Amino acid sequence: MAESSQRSAADLHSDIPVPLIRTPLFDLAINLNARMTAFSGWEMPVQYSSISREHQAVRSTAGMFDISHMGKFALTGNVLEQIQRLVPSDLSRLQPGQAQYTVLLNPQAGIIDDLIFYYQGDREGQQRWVAIVNASTSLKDKTWMLENLDTAELEFEDLSPTKILLAVQGPTAVNQLQPLVAAELSTIKPFGHLEAAVLGHPGFLARTGYTGEDGFEVMVDPDVGLELWRSLLASGVVPCGLGARDTLRLEAAMALYGQDIDDTTTPLEAGLGWLVHLDTKGEFIGRSVLEQQKRDGVQRRLVGLQMQGRNIARHGYPVVHEGKPVGEVTSGTQSPTLGQGIALAYVPTALSKIGQELTVEIRGKLYGATVVKRPFYR
Structure with a gap:
């Protein structure tokens, strides 16, 4: 896939700005007066109308996202x-x-x-x-x-430059997508997928998403993706940007790579132990470390925090217990659905139990936070 990490070594050490990459839907976003932002080497819409309106559309009806950069x-x-x-x-x-x-x-x-x-x-x-x-x-x-x-055992093909990926998410997403697809979508279970004609052309559809709502992610050729976007827009599906995508995924406590998880965090530390199947599979990269963590326990865990009052914890803010820094917020926002501040943070395992009272340092002052069950919104 063409993105920022594909820059050459010369580019990385040059003072000449590297142009941001645009998806095939860029012009449609500009026509809708979307506010654009740089994201992982791409020029992407952060919002079309407002983050709160787009967020609410996905929670109540349906919204669509251009995720062709993935x-x-x-x-x-x-x-x-x-x-x-x-x-x-x-x-x-x-x-x-x-x-x-x-x-x-x-x-x-x-x-x-x-x-x-x-x-x-x-x-x-x-x-x-x-x-x-x-x-x-x-x-x-x-x-x-x-x-x-x-x-020698398999063929690996990078489809990134040749395919568009759209996410259609929300309670009415399936019904609004259905007239454009030559297959019955209601029979597909969560994390199910199929190949079917989309607007008469080959498509790949998966009942997956990053919002905590029902919906599909659709992979098609660029010209089909443009037509699909226009058709969904005409049917009332709300275009959404990266801003709403972030607030939606955080309410659903879905990890953002590079903030909540990275190459220094293990799945057991990140609350992803359900992905680790030590009993049913053989050797894999990193197995010995996970076996030791499973046996000895982890020193820290990713927890959900609910802020007291109207205070908002942001990425990088210190988490404090009894006057001492014990962790750091990885993601935080004001939840549009819940109307309160929510955050994810790594804290020592001893302080990770539901109901644990902590504080977050915000601009030099400490504000109360409680460890709560994830996801924040179900």
């Missing part, structure tokens, strides 16, 4: 045996049409990226898989995977 890989061949070594999750449990959210791990069990593997089934004896990864780590992920996969 990395999109197709793997064909003897894939399962190869990718099992890259993740802590047992992908052998997947049936055709099912998917697994998981993480790529380094030898220290740090998270290289979080991603979704989609198993499409076999065709002529060849397994067919799709992987969708984060925009900021697309090149890193591709490099890591190719370094650790036997390319």
Whole structure:
């Protein structure tokens, strides 16, 4: 996928600005007077109308996001045996049409990226898989995977430059998408996916998302994506930017790579223990570290914080207990749905229990916060 991490070594050490990359939907965003921002080397809409309006649209009806900047890989061949070594999750449990959210791990069990593997089934004896990864780590992920996969056993195709990806999310999203798709979407379960005609053209649709709501992510050719965006817009689906995407995912306590998880955090520290299947799979990168953490426990955990009053904790703010800094906020916002400040933060395991009272330092003053169950919104 073409993004910021694809800059050459000369670019990285040059004073000449590197142009931001634009998705095929850029002009449509400009026509809708979207406010644009730089994100992982891309010029992306942060909002079209207002973050609160777009957030509320996804919670109450339907909104759509251009997520074409994300990395999109197709793997064909003897894939399962190869990718099992890259993740802590047992992908052998997947049936055709099912998917697994998981993480790529380094030898220290740090998270290289979080991603979704989609198993499409076999065709002529060849397994067919799709992987969708984060925009900021697309090149890193591709490099890591190719370094650790036997390319004599499989074919790896980077679809990122040639495909559009749209997320249609919200309680009415499926109904509004259905007239444009030549397959019954209501029968697809969460994390299910299928190949079907979208506006008469080949498409890949998955019942996945990053908002805490129902909906689909749709991968199609660029010209089809442009037509799909226009059709959904005409039917009343609200265009949404990165701002609402962030508040929605935080209410659902979904991790943002580079803030809540990174290559120094393990899935057990990040509250992603449900992705670690030590009992049902063999060797994988980082297994020994996770086995030790499972046995001895972790020193810190990612927790959800509910702020007292109208105070808002932001990324990087210190978390304090009994006058001493004990952690740091990784993500925080004022929840549009709940009307209160919410945050994620790493704290010592001893202070991670539900109901634990802590404080967050905001501009030199301490404000109360309580460890609460995640997600904040269900």
